[in-house]
Amino acid sequence: MTIRLIGYSASYPTLRVIICLKELGLPYELEPPASYQSLKDEDFIANKHPFGKMPVLFDGDFRITESRAICRYLASKYQGKHNDIILIPKDVHKAGLVDQFISYELSYYDPPLSKLVYQEKFAKKFFNKDPDPEIIKQAHEELAKVLDVYEKLLEGKEYLNGEYSLADLVLCPGTNYVYGAGHSDLWDNRPNVKNWWSRLCNRDANKKSFEEIKSFWENN
Amino acid sequence: MTVKIVGFEVSPGVLSVMMCLHELGVPYQIENPASWQALKDEDFIANKHPFYNNYSGKIPVLCDGDYTITETRAICRYLVSKYQGKYNDTILIPNDVHKAGLVDQYISYEYSYYTPPVAKLVVEEVFHKTSNPELVETSQKEIDKVLNVYEKLLNGKEYLNGEFSLADVLHISYTHFIFSSTKYADWWNKKPNVKQWWDRISNRDCWKKCVEKIKF
Numbered sequence: 001m002t003i004r005l006i007g008y009s010a011s012y013p014t015l016r017v018i019i020c021l022k023e024l025g026l027p028y029e030l031e032p033p034a035s036y037q038s039l040k041d042e043d044f045i046a047n048k049h050p051f052g053k054m055p056v057l058f059d060g061d062f063r064i065t066e067s068r069a070i071c072r073y074l075a076s077k078y079q080g081k082h083n084d085i086i087l088i089p090k091d092v093h094k095a096g097l098v099d100q101f102i103s104y105e106l107s108y109y110d111p112p113l114s115k116l117v118y119q120e121k122f123a124k125k126f127f128n129k130d131p132d133p134e135i136i137k138q139a140h141e142e143l144a145k146v147l148d149v150y151e152k153l154l155e156g157k158e159y160l161n162g163e164y165s166l167a168d169l170v171l172c173p174g175t176n177y178v179y180g181a182g183h184s185d186l187w188d189n190r191p192n193v194k195n196w197w198s199r200l201c202n203r204d205a206n207k208k209s210f211e212e213i214k215s216f217w218e219n220n
Numbered sequence: 221m222t223v224k225i226v227g228f229e230v231s232p233g234v235l236s237v238m239m240c241l242h243e244l245g246v247p248y249q250i251e252n253p254a255s256w257q258a259l260k261d262e263d264f265i266a267n268k269h270p271f272y273n274n275y276s277g278k279i280p281v282l283c284d285g286d287y288t289i290t291e292t293r294a295i296c297r298y299l300v301s302k303y304q305g306k307y308n309d310t311i312l313i314p315n316d317v318h319k320a321g322l323v324d325q326y327i328s329y330e331y332s333y334y335t336p337p338v339a340k341l342v343v344e345e346v347f348h349k350t351s352n353p354e355l356v357e358t359s360q361k362e363i364d365k366v367l368n369v370y371e372k373l374l375n376g377k378e379y380l381n382g383e384f385s386l387a388d389v390l391h392i393s394y395t396h397f398i399f400s401s402t403k404y405a406d407w408w409n410k411k412p413n414v415k416q417w418w419d420r421i422s423n424r425d426c427w428k429k430c431v432e433k434i435k436f
Contacts, residue, residue, distance in 0.1 A: 019400050050369045051333055064321050066328035073321035096298035103291035106331065108271050149270045 002139055006048060007055035010216050011065035014055040015173035015209060020071040022205035025082030087166040101160040101167030112142035113174045120181035131172040140183060147186055147193055154192035172200055176210050223248040224394035227279030229435045232393035234280045238390050242426035245307030272319045296386055312386040326380040326387035337362040338394045346401045363407055367414050374413035388421050
């Protein structure tokens with residue numbers, strides 16, 4: 001029974017699920033939609049994502065949407081089955097903290113990060129809009145404040161919850177984009193954050209995923 | 221009693237955690253910080269919740285014995301993992317991995333699509349008591365789009381995932397303030413499935429107990 005992932009690998013929520021699948025050692029088929037516009041088609045809304053978004057994952061007949069929910073589902077179902085990678089610890093207290101750090105990512109880290117991804121990578125290329133320097137400046141400053149907190153959170157730790165977990169994974173794809181789009185100082189100027197990002201970049205799943213994306217951008 | 225919520229009983233996040241505790245039958249206490257400003261004190265930032273913005277620091281924080289955890293949805297998931305089935309039979313996250321995945325998906329719809337426009341309106345009009353007709357107009361359009369999707373999602377279902385779950389719980393607190401303190405309840409009530417769903421979840425005994433505790 002194959003796992004089908006509907007999405008563009010260039011879209012970082014889709015890439016989040018790709019990294020998760022790779023970390024867990026799960027084979028999958030990627031099905032890019034016909035176009036961004038096709039996400040709003042009646043058929044897509046009815047049978048894939050009711051809000052017209054990607055990614056969408058099919059595991060046999062089972063359909064699930066929303067990248068972080070998909071990752072949690074994959075971890076719950078498959079972690080430990082193909083390899084030893086643990087994305088969500090079994091211990092209820094450790095798992096709670098992983099969840100807390102995932103919430104920090106979606107509440108505080110991702111909002112400014114996603115603005116920068118859009119402005120720096122997608123605005124001109126896909127939507128023919130010039131990047132807005134004011135938005136970029138504000139988002140950069142907001143993300144700087146967030147990373148000041150992460151610098152403290154990472155004190156004496158290799159990963160957010162001590163050991164590598166889904167909490168670290170969820171922010172990798174967006175970070176990869178923004179780091180490479182002229183904002184590397186945000187991570188490099190903070191020693192704990194810098195080492196942590198470096199460690200994350202060295203993971204096989206990230207290396208492979210970031211390579212795949214690189215060729216996408218070079219060819220499009 | 222080991223479970224303590226740090227926060228104010230008007231914060232929708234705090235109310236969500238209270239609802240979760242009531243549903244699971246877990247006894248708890250609430251500790252009110254000295255003030256909203258105190259949430260930005262060095263001590264609070266260092267030992268309770270590390271994030272803050274121009275307005276305030278963040279609540280709720282949950283202390284369970286020596287264990288401290290923040291962020292409403294993470295707290296609720298933790299409470300379910302630890303206490304579901306211990307005090308009563310209420311199931312907020314199903315044991316089946318596929319059903320649990322869908323509950324997670326609906327929680328993601330809540331924080332990605334539902335809560336942002338609803339919270340923006342509630343914070344402005346109800347908490348900051350500002351009148352902003354432009355915001356009302358944009359909010360109505362956005363919320364209407366979201367509720368149209370929910371109207372379809374709830375077709376033939378009593379709750380988002382069929383049976384009552386944490387996903388429904390997390391929709392309650394901000395919506396409550398729309399119904400109790402604004403004139404926009406109509407935006408929900410004019411959609412039959414949404415209206416029935418709201419009536420069902422807001423009339424639960426546990427939610428009524430939480431409403432009694434709201435300190436506004």
